[in-house]
Amino acid sequence: MYVTRPNDHLERQPISESGxxxxxxxxxxxxxxxxxxxEGQDARNIYEVVSGVLRLTRVLEDGRRQVIAFGYPGDVxxxxxxxxxxxxxxxxxAAAVVVHNRSALESNKxxxxxRTRLLQAALREISAMQDHFLMLGRKSASERVASFLCxxxxxxxxxxxxxxxxxxxxSRSDIADFLGLTTETVCRTFTQLRKSNVIALDRVHTxxxxxxxxxxxxxxxxx
Amino acid sequence: MYVTRPNDHLERQPISESGxxxxxxxxxxxxxxxxxxxEGQDARNIYEVVSGVLRLTRVLEDGRRQVIAFGYPGDVxxxxxxxxxxxxxxxxxAAAVVVHNRSALESNKxxxxxRTRLLQAALREISAMQDHFLMLGRKSASERVASFLCxxxxxxxxxxxxxxxxxxxxSRSDIADFLGLTTETVCRTFTQLRKSNVIALDRVHTxxxxxxxxxxxxxxxxx
DNA sequence: CGCGTCTTTGAGAAACATCAACAGCGGTGG
DNA sequence: CCACCGCTGTTGATGTTTCTCAAAGACGCG
Numbered sequence: 001m002y003v004t005r006p007n008d009h010l011e012r013q014p015i016s017e018s019g020x021x022x023x024x025x026x027x028x029x030x031x032x033x034x035x036x037x038x039e040g041q042d043a044r045n046i047y048e049v050v051s052g053v054l055r056l057t058r059v060l061e062d063g064r065r066q067v068i069a070f071g072y073p074g075d076v077x078x079x080x081x082x083x084x085x086x087x088x089x090x091x092x093x094a095a096a097v098v099v100h101n102r103s104a105l106e107s108n109k110x111x112x113x114x115r116t117r118l119l120q121a122a123l124r125e126i127s128a129m130q131d132h133f134l135m136l137g138r139k140s141a142s143e144r145v146a147s148f149l150c151x152x153x154x155x156x157x158x159x160x161x162x163x164x165x166x167x168x169x170x171s172r173s174d175i176a177d178f179l180g181l182t183t184e185t186v187c188r189t190f191t192q193l194r195k196s197n198v199i200a201l202d203r204v205h206t207x208x209x210x211x212x213x214x215x216x217x218x219x220x221x222x223x
Numbered sequence: 224m225y226v227t228r229p230n231d232h233l234e235r236q237p238i239s240e241s242g243x244x245x246x247x248x249x250x251x252x253x254x255x256x257x258x259x260x261x262e263g264q265d266a267r268n269i270y271e272v273v274s275g276v277l278r279l280t281r282v283l284e285d286g287r288r289q290v291i292a293f294g295y296p297g298d299v300x301x302x303x304x305x306x307x308x309x310x311x312x313x314x315x316x317a318a319a320v321v322v323h324n325r326s327a328l329e330s331n332k333x334x335x336x337x338r339t340r341l342l343q344a345a346l347r348e349i350s351a352m353q354d355h356f357l358m359l360g361r362k363s364a365s366e367r368v369a370s371f372l373c374x375x376x377x378x379x380x381x382x383x384x385x386x387x388x389x390x391x392x393x394s395r396s397d398i399a400d401f402l403g404l405t406t407e408t409v410c411r412t413f414t415q416l417r418k419s420n421v422i423a424l425d426r427v428h429t430x431x432x433x434x435x436x437x438x439x440x441x442x443x444x445x446x
Numbered sequence: 447c448g449c450g451t452c453t454t455t456g457a458g459a460a461a462c463a464t465c466a467a468c469a470g471c472g473g474t475g476g
Numbered sequence: 477c478c479a480c481c482g483c484t485g486t487t488g489a490t491g492t493t494t495c496t497c498a499a500a501g502a503c504g505c506g
Contacts, residue, residue, distance in 0.1 A: 060357060060361065061443065062444055064361045066357045066360045066361050068353050079346055080346060081346045081349065081351075086349075086350040086353055086354075106342065106343075108335045108338070119329065119345075120329075122345055122349065123303060123304045123345065125349055126302050126352070127302075127304030129356075131309075132356070133289050133359065134287075136356065137359045138288070138289050140494095141494070171453090172453065173453095177360070179360070180359060180360030182494075182495060182496080183452090184494090184496085187454055187455080188455080188494095190453095190454090191454075191455085203502095203503080204502080221283075363462095364462070394485085395484075395485060396485095406484090407464080408462060408463075410486055411486085413485095413486090427470085427471085
């Protein structure tokens with residue numbers, strides 16, 4: 001999950017759980033805390049997220065951490081580079097993933113439709129990461145947080161009529177490490193949005209978007 | 224060109240100008256200032272950089288700009304997403320590029336070896352972009368500038384015995400927009416590095432690395 | 447109910463941005 | 477050949493944002 005432009009998500013095709021089950025020999029269920037792979041490991045598999053939420057991270061020698069992405073249903077994670085994984089990946093919310101051998105993408109033999117699907121996912125990934133560059137390089141703290149909430153709202157929000165609600169499976173420090181901020185700054189921004197009645201929080205990890213337009217305005221710097 | 228980890232560049236295989244010429248019907252020469260494509264355009268081609276330097280940019284509505292990457296020999300630019308380009312691309316230094324139809328990557332028919340090469344380039348791109356996330360999200364101004372100079376030194380530096388020298392085809396504000404800084408901050412960091420004799424500048428756009436170890440130390444936060 | 451972990455808030459410090467002025471360089475035309 | 481102009485780069489003074497450090501509050505879990 002990157003903060004992509006509004007229409008990007010329309011092209012994504014989440015795999016239905018039942019559809020995935022028909023290719024069931026490769027469907028794996030994963031509990032929170034479980035690691036799918038680590039940075040530097042030989043990349044054997046590529047994973048299509050069917051349900052749940054994954055977290056991709058990279059760490060500097062001195063401990064500074066960057067959350068590279070969150071893996072939501074419809075996302076593909078574990079793209080190899082030079083045969084290796086370049087992030088860690090673990091499970092935030094109990095997940096189901098379809099496991100493909102790396103060769104499903106890289107070999108020219110085998111299921112052509114699957115290969116195309118994985119390739120398109122990789123290309124979307126590049127585009128989404130470019131969007132995220134703008135976040136990290138050029139947006140203010142409140143723009144980042146608001147953008148982040150906007151995209152989650154669009155991708156996984158449940159429509160409450162006038163409002164939208166969604167769950168935050170990640171901690172404040174995960175959000176901070178994703179957005180290139182500190183947990184304190186993320187907290188303060190949440191508080192601001194709450195006090196201006198743009199969002200409401202239910203038990204810290206549930207967000208209700210009260211004023212979608214205002215949230216978008218904050219995300220785009222129109223305060 | 225992203226600031227990648229030290230060994231990443233070893234895997235890259237720059238195409239020799241003569242090698243490319245053998246596929247010459249697709250070799251194009253481009254003058255500085257020329258635009259290869261614009262954000263939002265239908266993506267018809269994918270470009271392998273043979274010589275010269277390209278610049279990939281994205282801009283926010285309010286004018287804030289992010290330089291997504293610099294395209295150096297061996298890089299591939301113009302990966303489509305949903306059939307469109309998601310950056311602008313123009314020429315900084317007179318370049319030669321091999322032009323491939325988008326289908327060379329996306330169709331399952333055709334030159335399998337080429338398709339594999341383009342796919343691997345896309346996968347390396349993803350990994351390199353993840354590295355750049357750490358830059359933008361977690362590194363200080365001097366770490367960013369030093370990392371940037373390190374990678375340029377490794378990729379395009381000419382060995383002067385004890386020193387390394389290379390050209391900066393981009394302006395200070397290009398560097399700033401690539402690193403998520405302002406031109407003033409980039410300047411000041413150059414000045415610091417110059418005053419501590421880590422680098423020397425010849426006519427603003429030529430860098431001589433006097434103390435590679437120190438430059439790397441700055442890049443990695445060991446001051 | 448108590449404990450540990452995560453979140454929130456506050457005060458102060460640091461890094462970087464902004465605004466403004468000046469310097470250097472290349473190009474042009476007198 | 478030199479003077480002038482415009483653009484890019486550099487430096488300085490000041491301002492703002494975000495980080496850091498510290499402490500208190502909330503939540504989940506045994």
